[in-house]
Every structure is written in structure tokens, then in C-alpha cells.
Amino acid sequence: MKIYKTKNGAVVELKNNFYYKEPVNWDTLVNRKDLHGVLLNDIKKWSRLQNFEIDTNIQAPIANQEIWASGVTYKRSREARMEESKKAGGGSFYDRVYDADRPELFFKATPARTVGNGGKVRIRKDSTWDVPEPELTLFICSEGSIEGYTIGNDMSSRSIEGENPLYLPQAKTYDGCAGLGPCIYVPEKPIAPESMISLEIFRKKGSIFKGQIAISNMKRKHQELVGFLFRECSFPKGVFLMTGTGIIPPDEFTLKSGDEIRIQIEHIGVLVNFVA
Ligand code: DO4
Ligand code: MG
Numbered sequence: 001m002k003i004y005k006t007k008n009g010a011v012v013e014l015k016n017n018f019y020y021k022e023p024v025n026w027d028t029l030v031n032r033k034d035l036h037g038v039l040l041n042d043i044k045k046w047s048r049l050q051n052f053e054i055d056t057n058i059q060a061p062i063a064n065q066e067i068w069a070s071g072v073t074y075k076r077s078r079e080a081r082m083e084e085s086k087k088a089g090g091g092s093f094y095d096r097v098y099d100a101d102r103p104e105l106f107f108k109a110t111p112a113r114t115v116g117n118g119g120k121v122r123i124r125k126d127s128t129w130d131v132p133e134p135e136l137t138l139f140i141c142s143e144g145s146i147e148g149y150t151i152g153n154d155m156s157s158r159s160i161e162g163e164n165p166l167y168l169p170q171a172k173t174y175d176g177c178a179g180l181g182p183c184i185y186v187p188e189k190p191i192a193p194e195s196m197i198s199l200e201i202f203r204k205k206g207s208i209f210k211g212q213i214a215i216s217n218m219k220r221k222h223q224e225l226v227g228f229l230f231r232e233c234s235f236p237k238g239v240f241l242m243t244g245t246g247i248i249p250p251d252e253f254t255l256k257s258g259d260e261i262r263i264q265i266e267h268i269g270v271l272v273n274f275v276a
Contacts, residue, residue, distance in 0.1 A: 073244030122176030
């Protein structure tokens with residue numbers, strides 16, 4: 001089952017059938033334990049749609065939730081970050097956090113700093129080296145259970161983070177720093193570990209970078225990340241948690257204005273962002 005946030009309401013896709021309701025309060029609609037079960041019941045009272053297109057009426061599947069992110073959960077992220085921060089003496093921090101009991105978790109974005117499918121993400125004016133980070137993103141309800149999954153784009157400044165790891169909040173959080181969407185995938189059982197995450201970047205319609213990785217390559221368990229996130233923080237409306245990137249373009253690559261970023265995650269769909 002997938003749930004989309006539209007301009008005026010919500011659409012549920014189930015086995016090629018579409019159900020809609022408007023208006024809806026997105027926070028109360030999605031922040032429910034056993035979301036799959038309750039939506040199955042809810043849609044019996046919703047209207048049927050003949051077809052549904054993922055177009056500009058689709059919004060990021062977020063209302064008042066915070067977006068948090070995990071770091072250095074894949075080997076590739078550890079290697080790239082150790083290399084980029086070597087000169088600044090920050091290299092060993094990434095190595096240590098990869099193996100430590102406590103994961104790296106950081107506050108990523110407010111809903112206002114987040115764009116949806118087709119939206120424009122931004123590069124900071126004071127940054128010279130920038131990448132998208134394609135990340136499986138968990139939706140966790142206020143009670144702490146993982147209720148769904150979406151696609152996250154953790155836009156990152158490698159020049160700022162590489163200069164000094166203490167600059168992480170500036171490298172990660174700014175206007176237009178996150179992409180989220182196109183829907184929340186709400187399965188009956190947890191997403192299959194062999195599901196693939198793919199990233200492709202286009203410049204002037206030509207493909208300039210392509211990479212993919214399976215979710216199963218992640219070092220940490222989803223529930224482990226959620227456990228740490230909920231230790232001393234409550235989320236009355238639920239929360240999104242990006243789970244880290246396993247795909248980082250080679251060092252000579254940097255994003256440019258106009259680039260198209262396509263992130264696909266099996267079972268969820270495709271999130272397209274353009275660089276402003
Ligand atoms: O350690 C800095 C951030 C790491 C990150 O965003 C990632 O691994 O995806
Ligand atoms: Mg990241």
C-alpha cells in the first residue's frame with residue numbers, strides 16, 4: 001500500500017486501485033500504530049478514483065514532522081568521509097562511529113526546508129562541492145514503531161563538512177536541503193532487505209552518474225537507529241528518519257544548477273529533484 005499527500009487530501013494506492021479523501025489532517029492520518037491495518041479499514045469509506053497520476057499535485061508526504069538523519073551507516077559513506085576530512089584531522093571520527101555502539105544521528109530538516117517529488121533542492125552559495133545522498137527514509141509513529149518508508153535526498157556540502165566535521169549542521173541543514181517522496185510506502189511487513197536503492201544524475205538530459213546498492217549493505221538495523229532516536233526525544237506527530245547513504249559519486253563530481261537527480265527505491269517509487 002502507498003499513501004500520497006495531494007494539495008487537498010490523500011490518495012491510497014492498493015493493488016492498482018486508488019482511494020481518495022479530502023480534506024485530511026495529514027498528521028493524524030499517518031501518525032497511527034498499525035498504519036497498514038487502519039488504512040485498510042479507512043479506505044472502505046473513501047471515494048474511488050479511476051486513475052491517478054504522480055504529477056505536480058503530489059506534495060512531500062510530510063506536514064508537521066521533523067526529519068532526522070543517520071550517518072556513516074554504509075562502508076562507502078565511511079570511506080568517502082574519512083578521505084574528505086583527512087586534511088582537517090577528522091578522518092578517524094567516521095571510522096570510530098561506524099563501529100561504535102551509538103550511531104550518528106542528526107537533525108536534518110524542518111518541513112519548510114523540504115521539497116517533494118519534482119521540487120527544487122538547493123546548493124549553498126558558500127559551498128564548492130555538493131552531492132545528493134539517496135536514502136531509505138523511515139516513517140515512525142509517535143509510539144516508536146516503523147509504519148512506513150519513503151525516499152529521502154540528504155543534500156550535502158562535502159566542502160563544508162570536509163573542512164571540519166563540526167560544520168556538519170551547516171553542511172546538511174539549509175533552505176531546500178532535503179527531498180522527500182513521492183509517497184509513504186506502508187507494507188504489511190518490513191521492506192525486503194534485498195530492495196535496491198538507485199541514483200542517477202542527469203545534466204542537460206545526459207546521464208552523468210549512476211550507482212546502486214541494496215539496503216542489506218547497511219551496517220545498522222532500522223530498529224537500532226529508531227531506538228537511539230527515541231531515547232530522549234518524543235515526536236507527537238511521528239518523525240522521518242533518513243538511514244544514511246551507500247552511494248557517493250567519485251570525488252571529482254559536484255552537482256550543478258539545473259541537474260536532475262533521480263532516486264529510485266524498489267517498492268516505493270522514484271523521487272525526482274532538480275537543482276535550483
Ligand atoms: O557524518 C556525516 C553525515 C553522514 C551522512 O549523511 C550519511 O552517511 O548519509
Ligand atoms: Mg546522508
